[in-house]
Amino acid sequence: MLGLDYDNSAILVAHLGNGASACAVKNGKSVDTTMGLTPLEGLVMGTRSGDIDPNVFSFLNKQLGYSLDEITDILNKKSGLLGLSEMDNDCRVIEDAAAQGNERAQLTLDVFCNVLAKKLAGFAAEMGRIDALVFTGGIGENSSVIRKNVLERLSIFGFEVDEKTNEETFRGKSGVITKPGSTVAMVVATNEELMIARDTEALIAH
Numbered sequence: 001m002l003g004l005d006y007d008n009s010a011i012l013v014a015h016l017g018n019g020a021s022a023c024a025v026k027n028g029k030s031v032d033t034t035m036g037l038t039p040l041e042g043l044v045m046g047t048r049s050g051d052i053d054p055n056v057f058s059f060l061n062k063q064l065g066y067s068l069d070e071i072t073d074i075l076n077k078k079s080g081l082l083g084l085s086e087m088d089n090d091c092r093v094i095e096d097a098a099a100q101g102n103e104r105a106q107l108t109l110d111v112f113c114n115v116l117a118k119k120l121a122g123f124a125a126e127m128g129r130i131d132a133l134v135f136t137g138g139i140g141e142n143s144s145v146i147r148k149n150v151l152e153r154l155s156i157f158g159f160e161v162d163e164k165t166n167e168e169t170f171r172g173k174s175g176v177i178t179k180p181g182s183t184v185a186m187v188v189a190t191n192e193e194l195m196i197a198r199d200t201e202a203l204i205a206h
C-alpha cells in the first residue's frame with residue numbers, strides 16, 4: 001500500500017475497538033504491544049482502565065472495603081471511556097456529548113488520546129523511527145475526531161493531518177489521512193472475525 005521495504009520498516013498500529021491496543025511492528029514483526037498478562041494493561045478502552053497504579057488493589061480493598069473480585073470487575077467492566085465519562089462505553093455517544101460542550105465528555109476523549117499518544121511515542125523511541133501509523137478497529141476506522149486529536153499530540157514526529165481526507169475516511173474505507181510530506185498516518189479497515197475464523201480453520205485442519 002505504501003511501497004515500504006518490508007524488511008526495513010517501522011510501523012505503529014493503533015487497534016481501537018471496545019478492547020484497544022497499540023503495537024510496534026519492526027521489519028514486519030511485532031516487537032512490542034500494550035496489552036499484558038491480561039487485556040487490562042495499556043490503553044484506555046471502552047470499559048477497561050488500561051494502565052493504573054497497581055496499588056489501586058490494596059488501596060480500594062483496605063481503604064474502601066472492595067473485594068478482589070469487585071476491584072477486578074470495576075477495572076475491567078466499569079472503567080475506561082464508561083467510567084471516565086459516566087455516560088457510555090461507546091465513543092460515538094461521548095463524541096456527540098463533547099461536540100455539544102459537555103466538558104466531562106471532552107476530558108474523556110482527551111485522556112483516551114493522551115494515553116494512546118504517549119504509548120505510540122514510546123514505541124517510536126523503541127523502534128528508532130516511524131514509517132507509518134495505522135489506525136484500525138471500530139474507533140480507529142470511524143472516528144476522525146480521535147485520529148485528529150492523537151495526530152496533533154504526535155506532531156513532534158512530523159504528522160500533519162489532512163482534515164478533509166480524515167473526515168471522509170470511515171465505514172470500511174482505507175487510506176492515508178495525512179498531508180503530502182507528512183509522516184504517514186493511515187486507516188486500514190480490518191476484519192478480525194474473518195482472520196480468527198481462518199486461523200482457527202488452519203489450526204484444526206492439522
Ligand SMILES: Nc1ncnc2c1ncn2[C@@H]1O[C@H](COP(=O)(O)OP(=O)(O)O)[C@@H](O)[C@H]1O
Nearest residue numbers: 016017018019089090091092137138139142143
Ligand atoms: N463513527 C464512529 N465514531 C466513533 N466511534 C465509533 C464509530 N463507529 C464505531 N465506533 C466505536 O467502535 C467501537 C467498536 O469497535 P469494534 O472494533 O467493533 O469493537 P470490538 O473490540 O468489540 O471488536 C464502538 O464501541 C464505538 O465506540
Ligand SMILES: CC(=O)OP(=O)(O)O
Nearest residue numbers: 017018019020021039
Ligand atoms: C481483548 C479485546 O480486544 O477485547 P474486546 O473483545 O473487549 O474488544
Ligand SMILES: [Mg+2]
Nearest residue numbers: 017137138192
Ligand atoms: Mg473487533
